[in-house]
Structures are given as structure tokens and as C-alpha cells.
Amino acid sequence: MTTTRPDTKTTLDHLLTEIEHRNPAQPEFHQAAREVLETLAPVLAARPEYAEPGLVERLVEPERQVVFRVPWQDDRGRVHVNRGFRVEFNSALGPYKGGLRFHPSVNLGVIKFLGFEQIFKNALTGLGIGGGKGGSDFDPRGRSDAEVMRFCQSFMTELYRHIGEHTDVPAGDIGVGGREIGYLFGQYRRITNRWESGVLTGKGAGWGGSLIRPEATGYGNVLFAAAMLRERGEDLEGQTTVVSGSGNVAIYTIEKLTALGANPVTCSDSSGYVVDEKGIDVDLLKQVKEVERGRVGTYAERRGASARFVPGGSVWEVPADVALPSATQNELDAEGATALIRNGVKAVSEGANMPTTPDAVHLLQSAGVAFGPGKAANAGGVAVSALEMAQNHARTSWPATRVEDELAAIMTNIHTTCHDTATRYGAPGDYVTGANIAGFERVADAMLAQGVI
Ligand code: NDP
Ligand code: 2IT
Numbered sequence: 001m002t003t004t005r006p007d008t009k010t011t012l013d014h015l016l017t018e019i020e021h022r023n024p025a026q027p028e029f030h031q032a033a034r035e036v037l038e039t040l041a042p043v044l045a046a047r048p049e050y051a052e053p054g055l056v057e058r059l060v061e062p063e064r065q066v067v068f069r070v071p072w073q074d075d076r077g078r079v080h081v082n083r084g085f086r087v088e089f090n091s092a093l094g095p096y097k098g099g100l101r102f103h104p105s106v107n108l109g110v111i112k113f114l115g116f117e118q119i120f121k122n123a124l125t126g127l128g129i130g131g132g133k134g135g136s137d138f139d140p141r142g143r144s145d146a147e148v149m150r151f152c153q154s155f156m157t158e159l160y161r162h163i164g165e166h167t168d169v170p171a172g173d174i175g176v177g178g179r180e181i182g183y184l185f186g187q188y189r190r191i192t193n194r195w196e197s198g199v200l201t202g203k204g205a206g207w208g209g210s211l212i213r214p215e216a217t218g219y220g221n222v223l224f225a226a227a228m229l230r231e232r233g234e235d236l237e238g239q240t241t242v243v244s245g246s247g248n249v250a251i252y253t254i255e256k257l258t259a260l261g262a263n264p265v266t267c268s269d270s271s272g273y274v275v276d277e278k279g280i281d282v283d284l285l286k287q288v289k290e291v292e293r294g295r296v297g298t299y300a301e302r303r304g305a306s307a308r309f310v311p312g313g314s315v316w317e318v319p320a321d322v323a324l325p326s327a328t329q330n331e332l333d334a335e336g337a338t339a340l341i342r343n344g345v346k347a348v349s350e351g352a353n354m355p356t357t358p359d360a361v362h363l364l365q366s367a368g369v370a371f372g373p374g375k376a377a378n379a380g381g382v383a384v385s386a387l388e389m390a391q392n393h394a395r396t397s398w399p400a401t402r403v404e405d406e407l408a409a410i411m412t413n414i415h416t417t418c419h420d421t422a423t424r425y426g427a428p429g430d431y432v433t434g435a436n437i438a439g440f441e442r443v444a445d446a447m448l449a450q451g452v453i
Helices: 008-022 027-037 041-046 055-059 108-124 145-162 178-192 213-231 248-259 282-291 296-303 334-342 358-366 380-393 400-424 431-449
Strands: 064-073 079-090 096-102 130-136 168-171 240-243 266-269 272-276 307-311 322-324 347-349 370-372
Touching: 008 027, 008 041, 008 055, 027 108, 027 358, 027 431, 041 431, 055 431, 064 108, 064 145, 079 096, 079 108, 079 145, 079 168, 096 108, 096 178, 096 380, 108 130, 108 380, 108 400, 108 431, 130 145, 130 168, 145 178, 168 380, 213 248, 213 322, 213 347, 213 370, 213 380, 213 400, 240 248, 248 266, 248 282, 266 296, 272 296, 282 296, 296 307, 334 358, 358 370, 370 431, 380 400, 400 431
Parallel strands: 096 130, 096 168, 240 266, 240 322, 322 347, 347 370
Antiparallel strands: 064 079, 079 130, 266 272, 272 307
16 A cells, blocks of 8 residues: 655744644744755655655754753842853754854844754854854843953853763854953863863954954855856946945945955945945954944044934935845835845845745845845855864864865855755746755765764
8 A cells, every 4th residue: 555645845834833833933943944944845746855754843853952041140239131042953064163152132033944944054054063042132232341251251161061072063143252252262171170171262363263264154155145146148348236234244345345345335234234335344344343332423434525324214225236134124115125235236145044034035036136045145154163073173264365275155145055056956047946955965975974963
């Protein structure tokens, strides 16, 4: 007797309903899972081994989720209680790898969306890293260095038991940069009494950090955008670009755009955006944001006549050839996409994780705009994190030129892989499908080989 299997689309629809049911009140995780699963039907149909019952079901369930209390005292002695998270999503390709986010909007669903994306992103790098993510609803804004240090020490006092250079290797994300990684590393070293440099990435260059790691996400995204334009016979040079955000990713996106002869005319934060007709002065932006930890309005005040600050408002209204959203999830919606299309945008490349809403992605792709999804376009950051781990294991450090060359080769390879995979599965030019399927194939092959675990 033979049984007929339901078709793959019905199976995936059923699974998505199940994911929503089993993970209530986690809209960002539902969104990320839907966006990936919706593109997998062709690969599941073409390669029956992937349709094995249980493979996709295992992929959407984290291997481990840790939620913990983080008590700390502010400078006046008041006690605060935050919540800490580490979601160890998938280790089929290597130790869990992914950043820590400190932002008041953090909850388990946000960390799960980020961890899920990270699995496929890390697979696309071609390096040996699994997927994970963590963080806290702690808000570092307005806190003194001493308060941030005490918070990081308390956070690591629980996290240290779950991480390790062969187990789980966190790094930075929103609200976690070099300062926080320093405090976290110090506390890990103190508790474990080990110099285990490979346990965290994004460290200072003087104590185990890789050169070019701070630059890598932004630089990589610009290289990805340039590759998409080249594919269409265009060049980044001379293009007007809009960038959102003004943190780590945005700053080094702007730096690389300028170096390649493009004109980045905007940056933003949650208070509004800046338009600078002469192009953003990246040294001034670094001074305001990284040194003084100020707001973008201050940039406009100091820059003079070429720049103006627009409180609130949508940066996507600014006419541009290329847009690089580099702040946070769902920051580019249908209205923003419509404005970009109206102004003739040619390419959108995601520096942030899932910054474009599903309907905005649909509008952009339908209008023929080249669209680079974050899991491909912003993979340069985690790729150089993996290179930092390699340097740590070898107790060596590479010159900046070597790291930059490797980053460029990795981004070219990711672009080619996504492009060719999309073509192979009947969706030429669709980098979303290409990235999801190529990332999935690598993880799924490893999971199948390693059995039902
Ligand atoms: P930073 O903390 O350095 O900067 C974050 C920027 O985004 C700030 O300008 C911040 O403005 C803005 N922002 C954050 N949350 C919000 C919000 N809810 N609404 C409006 N603006 C917001 O973070 P990163 O630059 O490191 O990260 C930016 C994005 O890039 C994130 O999506 C992150 O996941 C992603 N990413 C980061 C990588 C890395 O290596 N750092 C690697 C790959 C992706 P404000 O200060 O006003 O909050
Ligand atoms: O989203 C990301 O890829 C990051 N925040 C970087 C992760 C890392 O481990 O470097």
C-alpha cells in the first residue's frame, strides 16, 4: 500500500500555523520563519531527502533557550532587574555564533527571529559556525560607563556557563559594541580563570580582536550592493545613497560608500534623520556617535549649511539610487518602499536584520529593484567574527589588508551563491529565494548527516 504525501506547500503552510501556535506572541519570529519557509517549496520538491519528516520541524525549534535574571545597581544604589537571553538555535555547522543585543525592545521572540536568521546567514559565509543570538531588555542609553560595566558583569555571571570557544561565541549587535565586549570578556576571564580569547568576538585589537571587525558589516554590505549593481551593468560610483541608522553598521557603510565614490546623503537614529547634500562627513559622525555617544541632530548642528536635521519623518522620502537600511527590524515599510520606487531606486541592500517588512520586499521586487536580504548582505560582520576566532585559535593576528581581502572574497562568493541558486530554482534575480535556499541546503545537509538530534 502506498500513501500519498501532502504537497510541500500544504506541509509548509501547516508548519507555519503550528509555529504560530507553539510560539505565541512572537511576531518577529513568525515573520522570519514565514519569510524563509515560503521560499523553500521548490527545494523541498526537487530534493526529496529534505522533505524527510522532521527536518524542517527540527530547524525551526531552537536546540536550547536560556532566559535569566540580570540584577544590577545603578550609580545611586538603586536595584534594577533586567531579563537576559541566549538562544542556541542550531549547531550543525559549528559552535553557536551570533551577537548580543541590549535594547529595551528585546524579548524572547526578537532574539529567536535574530537567531533563526543567523543560522542561514552563517551557513552562507561558508565558514564553520552555527546560529545563535542573545541579549537583554537593558537600555544602555544615558547610563554611565560604571553602570554599563556592572550590568555586563551581572549578565556574564550567568551567561558564562553557557558559552565557550567550542560551544557558543557571542559578539555585538545593537547596544553592544567594543566597550560592552570588553566588560563582558573581563568578567568571563575572571570567573573562569582562563584566557579563552575565542569565547567572544569584536574584542579590542590589542587583546585578541581582529582588525576590520568593526568595519566588516558595513563594508560587506556595500560590497554586496556593488555586486548586485554590477550584475545589472551598473556601478556604485556616483550613485546617491540613503543610509538609515548611525551606529556601527551605518557608520562603516557610509565610510565604504564614500571610499568607492558614491554619495551617502543621510543617516538617522530614533529621533529623526539628517540629510547632508555634500555627503555625510564620516569623521564628524564618528565623533558625535562613537566618542560623545550623542544624537544625529548634533551632527547637523556642527556640520553647517549643507546638512539639516528632520525630526521624526521617514528617511526613505529622500531621493536616492541605492538604499541601505542599517538600523533595526521593520524600519522600511510599504510606504517607505513606495517612496523609494517613486524616486527611482535601483537597489536596496539590508545592513540591518530584517529591516524591510514583507509587503515592502514584495513591492520592491515587483518594481524590479535589486533587493539584497540581510542574511546575505550583512553577513560580512559575522564572517570576520569567524576569522577572528581563527586568529584566536592560532594565537596570531592578521594584517588589515588580509582580513579585508578575505571579507571581499566572502562577500563575492555569497553574492554568486545567492544569484546562482535563485537561477537554479527558477527565480532569477531573486536574492531572497537564493539566500534562503543556499543557506538551507548547507545546514540541512549537515543535519541529515548527523542524524535525528
Ligand atoms: P548600534 O547600536 O551600533 O546602532 C543602532 C542604530 O539603529 C542606532 O542609530 C539606533 O538609533 C538605531 N535604532 C536601533 N533600534 C531602533 C529602533 N527601535 N528605532 C529606530 N532606530 C533604532 O547597532 P548596529 O549598528 O550594530 O546594528 C544595526 C543593525 O544591524 C541591527 O539590525 C543589527 O542586528 C544589524 N547587524 C549588526 C551587525 C554588527 O556586526 N554589529 C552584523 C549584522 C547585522 P538610537 O540610538 O536612537 O536607538
Ligand atoms: O547579526 C549579526 O550577524 C551580528 N550581530 C554579528 C554576529 C557576530 O557573531 O559577529
